[in-house]
Amino acid sequence: MAKTIAEINEKIKKGQAVVFNAEEIIDFARNKGIKEAAKEVDVVTTGTFGIMCSSGAFFNIGHAKPRIKLGGGRTFFNDVPAYTGLAAVDLFLGANALPDDDPRNRIHPGEFNYGGGHVIEELVAGKDVRLVASAYGTDCYPRKKLETWINIKDMNQATLFNIRNAYQNYNVAVNTSNKTIYTYMGVLKPKLGNANYSSAGQLSPLFNDPFYKTVGIGTKIFLGGGTGYVAWHGTQHNPDAPRTEKGIPKDGAGTLAVIGDLKQMSPKWLVGTSVMGYGCSITVGIGLPIPILNEEILEYTTITDADIYAPVIDYSDAFPNLRSDKMGEVTYAELKSGKIKVKGQDVPTASRSSYPKALEIANVLKEWIDKGKFLLTEPVELLPGVESGVKMKPLKERPIED
Amino acid sequence: MTVSKKIVLRFPKRMVDRPIVYRLVKDFELEFNILKASITPEQEGLLVLELKGEQQEYDKGIKFLIKNGVEIQSLSQDVTRNEERCTHCGACITVCPTGAFKIEPKTRLVIFENEKCIACGLCIPACPPHAMEVHF
Ligand code: SF4
Ligand code: SF4
Numbered sequence: 348m349a350k351t352i353a354e355i356n357e358k359i360k361k362g363q364a365v366v367f368n369a370e371e372i373i374d375f376a377r378n379k380g381i382k383e384a385a386k387e388v389d390v391v392t393t394g395t396f397g398i399m400c401s402s403g404a405f406f407n408i409g410h411a412k413p414r415i416k417l418g419g420g421r422t423f424f425n426d427v428p429a430y431t432g433l434a435a436v437d438l439f440l441g442a443n444a445l446p447d448d449d450p451r452n453r454i455h456p457g458e459f460n461y462g463g464g465h466v467i468e469e470l471v472a473g474k475d476v477r478l479v480a481s482a483y484g485t486d487c488y489p490r491k492k493l494e495t496w497i498n499i500k501d502m503n504q505a506t507l508f509n510i511r512n513a514y515q516n517y518n519v520a521v522n523t524s525n526k527t528i529y530t531y532m533g534v535l536k537p538k539l540g541n542a543n544y545s546s547a548g549q550l551s552p553l554f555n556d557p558f559y560k561t562v563g564i565g566t567k568i569f570l571g572g573g574t575g576y577v578a579w580h581g582t583q584h585n586p587d588a589p590r591t592e593k594g595i596p597k598d599g600a601g602t603l604a605v606i607g608d609l610k611q612m613s614p615k616w617l618v619g620t621s622v623m624g625y626g627c628s629i630t631v632g633i634g635l636p637i638p639i640l641n642e643e644i645l646e647y648t649t650i651t652d653a654d655i656y657a658p659v660i661d662y663s664d665a666f667p668n669l670r671s672d673k674m675g676e677v678t679y680a681e682l683k684s685g686k687i688k689v690k691g692q693d694v695p696t697a698s699r700s701s702y703p704k705a706l707e708i709a710n711v712l713k714e715w716i717d718k719g720k721f722l723l724t725e726p727v728e729l730l731p732g733v734e735s736g737v738k739m740k741p742l743k744e745r746p747i748e749d
Numbered sequence: 750m751t752v753s754k755k756i757v758l759r760f761p762k763r764m765v766d767r768p769i770v771y772r773l774v775k776d777f778e779l780e781f782n783i784l785k786a787s788i789t790p791e792q793e794g795l796l797v798l799e800l801k802g803e804q805q806e807y808d809k810g811i812k813f814l815i816k817n818g819v820e821i822q823s824l825s826q827d828v829t830r831n832e833e834r835c836t837h838c839g840a841c842i843t844v845c846p847t848g849a850f851k852i853e854p855k856t857r858l859v860i861f862e863n864e865k866c867i868a869c870g871l872c873i874p875a876c877p878p879h880a881m882e883v884h885f
Contacts, residue, residue, distance in 0.1 A: 396836060398877060458874050533840050534875050541843035618836060620877040630836055630878060685852070698839040699877070702857040 349641045355389045356722045364389040366716045368709035369550045369637075369648055376649045385645035390716055390723065391637045393552040394569070394708030397545055397700030398620050399631040400531070401511035401582060403441035404467055404609050407503040408478065410436055415490035420482035424466045424497075435488055440466060442629040455624060456529035462627025465619030467507075470499045471571070472614040505609035507571060507617075511581035513633050515553030515601040516588070516657060519544045519677060519696075521689060524663035529624020533699055535662055542659065542687055542694045547705035548652040548679035552635035553601045555648045557594050558733065559586070561637055563726025568605065569634030569712045572616035574721070575607025577635075580730045585739035597656045597676060601730060605633065616708070632704065634712040638723050652679035659689055669741060753801040755784065756811075757827060757868065759820040760794045769819065770798075777810040778802055784867040797867055827868040827884060830861045834880035841872045841881065 358364040365388050367375055372391050376384040406429075416435040423429065426446040430439040444463035451457050470476055480493040499505050520532035520543045528535050533543045548554065556562050566577040581602025588600035616632030639645045659674040660666050677687045682696050715721035731737040760769065773779045779802035788794040800807065814821060837859045842850045849865040850872075852858070872881045 397838070456874075460879070533877075534844055536843070543840070543843070618834070618878045621874070621879055622877060623874045628877075630838075683857075695843050697841075697843040701836045701838045703837045706857075 350389070350639065352638050352640070352723050352725045355638050358389055359716055359719055359722055362717070362719055364716060366390045366392060366713045368706065368713055369393045369555050369650075370706060370709070372645075372648050373549065373651055376645065381642050381646050381649070384649075385639055385642040388639045388645060390713075391555060391639060391645075391648040392634060392709040392712040392716070393550055393555045393637065394632070394634040394705040394710075394712065395513055395547045395551050395700060396616070396632045396704035396708060397547070397630060398531075398622065398628050399509060399512045400443055400626075400628045402467075402507070402509035402629050402631055403439055403463065404470075405504065405506045405508055406438045406440065408436050408438065408497060409501070409503050411490060411493055411495075413490050414488040415480065415482050415493050416485055416488035417480050417482055417493075420480060422478065422480040424476050424478055425461070425469070426477075426479075427461070427463050427466050442467065443626050445627060452624060457624060459621045459623070459625070459627045462619070462621075464617075464627050464629030467609070467629060468614050468617055468619040470505065471609060471612050471617050473499065499610055506606065507575065507609045507612065508578070508604075508606045509581075509631065510604050511583060511602045512605050512631055513552050513581070513603045513635070514546070514599055515551070515557070516596045516599055516655070517545045518599070518660040518666070519657050519682065519687070520662045520666070521659055521674065521694065522663045523661050523674075528663055530662045530666075531622055531625045531628075532662060533697070534623060539689055539692050539694050542682075542689065542696045543699055544657060544679075544682045544696060545699035546655075546657070546679065547700055547702050548655055548683070549650055550702065550705045550709055552603070552633060554595065554650055554655060556635070556637050556644070557590075557596065557647055557650075559601060559730040560644060560647075560732075561640065561726070561729075562603070562635060563729035565724050565727045566635070567721070567724040568636070569632065569708055569715075570605055570607040570612065571609070571632055572613030573607060573611035575605050576724070577603050577726070577730075578606040579604040580737070583739050584731065584737060586731055586733045586735060587738045591654070591656060593650075593654060595650065595655055598658055603633070603635075603730075632708050634708040636712055636716065636721070636723055652683060655679045657682065659687070750804045751802060752804050752807050753799060754807070754823065755797065755799050755864075755867070757822040758794075758796040758798060758814065759822070760796070761818055762793055764794070764818060767817075769814070769817070770796075772813065773800070773810050776813070777806040779806060779810050785869065828866050828870070828873070829863075829882050829884065831880045831882055834878045835859070835861075835876075836878055836880070838877060841876055844872050844875045845869075846871065
């Protein structure tokens with residue numbers, strides 16, 4: 348029996364919708380059978396809370412008196428540079444931005460204590476931030492300097508717009524070299540000393556809708572503690588990734604571009620992050636509701652950690668050299684057991700992405716839906732699927748000759 | 750009553766070449782376990798010890814150290830976790846040399862066992878939201 352999103356919303360409004368998180372649904376469907384479960388369940392909620400570098404926010408700070416044109420000038424939030432290639436008082440701040448005087452990796456590994464992600468966290472927390480700008484001055488925007496405290500509540504708009512989040516699957520990072528390396532996947536000890544992974548596995552949004560049959564442009568989501576929307580497919584979205592028989596990607600595959608009003612989000616779910624030896628970033632919380640439109644979709648949501656494989660990649664060699672050779676494949680069930688076997692060796696594992704917080708997000712979203720506070724939206728267009736022909740390409744370098 | 754405590758000893762350079770630990774063993778019958786030692790020439794020495802013995806003797810030993818100009822700190826206060834900032838990601842687990850972090854299997858929350866911490870400091874920069882804090 349197929350359902351529509353409109354029908355599910357009617358039930359949500361009446362407080363009658365049956366909602367499970369992506370962990371609970373596994374046992375429920377096992378006991379009831381797919382058919383019965385699909386009939387009974389209306390929504391399955393997912394969640395993820397991990398470091399998501401391609402994140403940032405647009406701000407309109409309002410016009411100063413006299414006016415100043417920041418576009419083409421230089422602007423800093425707490426010494427962190429914002430992008431000023433826009434109109435007079437529109438700015439973009441990326442999570443990876445660093446103060447000009449940050450020592451970066453001059454003494455390796457750098458600590459990267461404060462950057463764009465931290466500014467976003469402080470703004471969301473309602474803290475005043477120092478805005479310092481210089482401009483070249485025009486007849487209509489005469490001012491050349493601006494120094495002021497600024498608070499998110501006084502801005503016209505503060506819009507989180509993350510161009511790539513919620514990666515569907517990710518590498519397991521190891522290091523086969525003789526020295527410790529400091530990567531975006533964390534500290535990797537020499538000679539396969541540890542293995543770091545980064546996905547909530549069975550709770551992660553796109554693993555529960557592997558072919559993007561419900562998620563698309565306009566899908567309403569939990570974003571940073573508030574609500575947001577899927578804006579587009581994320582950069583590097585790669586439906587073409589190799590898949591298991593059940594269709595689960597065995598490699599990084601789909602991604603989401605997400606957008607939402609930063610003013611209603613919370614610093615609990617947007618956390619400024621430092622990646623030793625690598626840079627600054629932000630940890631973002633995302634929850635995707637999956638409408639159970641039919642049995643097929645219900646069945647996708649019953650995915651378990653044992654069904655999901657991730658590639659083990661050597662970050663001391665294959666990764667930096669953009670080679671795709673894998674050192675093996677492991678399941679998330681194995682990863683979560685605390686150790687995996689790589690080339691016959693026991694390697695202790697650690698996660699970069701928080702499973703308990705992902706579960707908390709799925710449960711918050713579930714509660715919102717249960718209480719009728721969150722209605723599902725009909726996507727205007729689904730994300731590009733396997734049949735779209737969308738692929739991820741490496742850069743084709745063409746030497747520039749004079 | 751026997752006690753077992755982890756302490757950080759900092760001693761001034763004039764003390765570096767004196768047999769402090771030997772005296773603790775001999776005069777106060779304390780057992781020791783060196784968790785970390787660093788002595789920089791011409792500077793102060795730092796010794797992280799687990800000391801075990803009778804409470805009375807332990808107290809006397811500590812008094813003896815203080816009298817000789819050794820600064821003592823209880824180790825458990827050295828590295829703490831800011832619970833508000835911890836995201837329970839787990840990045841610290843394989844970084845810590847003493848296994849002070851472990852996952853609670855049911856909830857998958859990351860538990861910090863302060864008693865196992867030797868204050869090596871490795872987790873401090875490696876924790877992405879900087880939840881681990883060191884206090885001197
Ligand atoms: S690395 Fe930091 S945030 Fe992550 S679990 Fe450990 S203490 Fe918590
Ligand atoms: S300071 Fe060292 S011993 Fe203590 S928890 Fe951190 S890594 Fe482990």
